Amino acid sequence: MIVIGLALFAFIAGDAWKVMQPHQAHDVGEVNGDALSAQEYQNLVEEYTEVVKLMRGVTALNDEQTNQVRDEVWRSYVNNKLIEKEAKALGLTVSAAEIQDILKAGVHPLLRQTPFQNPQTGNFDKDMLNKFLVEYAKMSESQMPAQYAEQYNNMYKYWSFIQKTLIESRLAVAQQLTEISRIMDHMAEELYDIMPADPQFQEDLRKAFRKKHIVIRRVWVMDKVEGRRQVFLNMRARSGQCVSMVEISQILSRICGSPMTPEQGSRSIVNGEFHTVHFVEDVSYQMLYGVARLTREQEKVSGDNYICRQEEDGRFFLCLSDGMGSGMEAFKESEIVVELLEQFMESGLSQETAARMVNSALLLKGREGMFSTVDICAVDLYTGICNFLKAGASSTFIKRDHWVESIASESLAAGLVQQLDFDTASRKLYHGDYLIMMTDGVLDALPAEREEETMKEIIMDVHEKEPKEMGRGILERVLGYSDYRARDDMTVVVAGLWKK
Secondary structure, three states: OOOOHHHHHOOOOHHHOOOOOOOOOOEEEEEOOEEEEHHHHHHHHHHHHHHHHHHHOOOOOOHHHHHHHHHHHHHHHHHHHHHHHHHHHHOOOOOHHHHHHHHHHOOOOOHHHOOOEOOOOOOEOHHHHHHHHHHHHHOOHHHOOHHHHHHHHHHHHHHHHHHHHHHHHHHHHHHHHHHHHHHHHHHHHHOOOOEEOOHHHHHHHHHHHHOOOEEEEEEEEEEOOOOOEEEEEEEEEOOOOOEEHHHHHHHHHHHHOOOEEEOOOOOOEEOOOOEEEEEEEOOOEEEEEEEEEEOOOOOOOOOEEEEEEEOOOOEEEEEEEEEOOOHHHHHHHHHHHHHHHHHHHHOOOOHHHHHHHHHHHHHHHOOOOOOEOEEEEEEEOOOOEEEEEEEOOOOEEEEEOOEEEEEOOOOOOEOOOOOOOOEEEEEEOOOOOEEEEEOHHHHOOOOOOOHHHHHHHHHHHOOOOOHHHHHHHHHHHHHHHHOOOOOOOEEEEEEEEEEO
């Protein structure tokens, strides 16, 4: 792979963009309304070809290398145009002083790929660069051998390319930091405060618990944006008593007017020592899930990853990610996505904030061609409201009684562009509803242009009630459309919602 210059910004896979590939006679493509002419494209290809030849110490590239150069130039052009648009919208620029600071520091990876290296330290030498630029400015091609003139010209073209790329790199990093700043501002809005409980509420608690030989020393409450109460009780039992947490929960629920339960992992009894116990409003629903999956033919590892878990805030969180391609590389890409999402969601962030942080993390990591789909269903177990978020993901289906609804997506996968637009939707789920998520390998196995309609028919034809068996039934019927061959990784996640 070519890993210098514009290739550092070739994050975008060609088939992920609905733009024309370079092949037309006049304009080879269009990005954000700006057309790239055949001549401009050829100039970029020639510029990058000279850079690659110089770096590899060769005088010509073979056909495969030339095709690589053409692909990298086109993908890089698309990405840089997107960077220019976003930078302009944000008012971001790179000054000459910033470039001089980069040269003075001399640690940027691109500078280490230049010929201007101090032979004693092996580091970039700004003085060597300045000396070359002065000599080039004074150079008279007519008074020096053609071979030396050509070398100087190629060296100058290479340095111009590096300088241009440094500016693009600086803009890209500035955008990523701006996005992270925006995310952090949004995170601050999601924080909440813990405070002492209302005096009357505390008095009511003390009176009620005194009858059960419980001494309440302190009471704190924490009300989140959703309005769900959380109560912290610092308490002990009197006269050698031991009181079960079930009894305490019943008293607290009666006073709060809503079902309260100890946080998972709390103490089961209250004894003679003061302890603080965290109570949360109990959820109204519960979810059970199951997964059915197949690995692509001739691959040992699936490129799909998933997470299903209940968070402390009463959300049941399902995430499915499909890494680019298949095999171990795809597995690693999607694994990073689901692990980061799990950590961010566990911290209490909304799914959109978590997904934006994952997107920025993939871009900052800067791994070429690294992107994965993001498919999130976050079910509020208090209300049954399900929030969907998709980035490049396949449709999700809701099964209820005798009908099936699909939630589709047309957005790009995470890790492609800085300000990623997610497809979002919300639906109210009821007792007995099923959520059915799947990767594109499942839908792609169905008849073209009728994938969703065929999948709805398949889902209605599956009568199993247990989520895992329902997923298996769906996958078995899908394989019937592809001669029982898995031409891509296939994963189906089914989750059912029931009243507690």
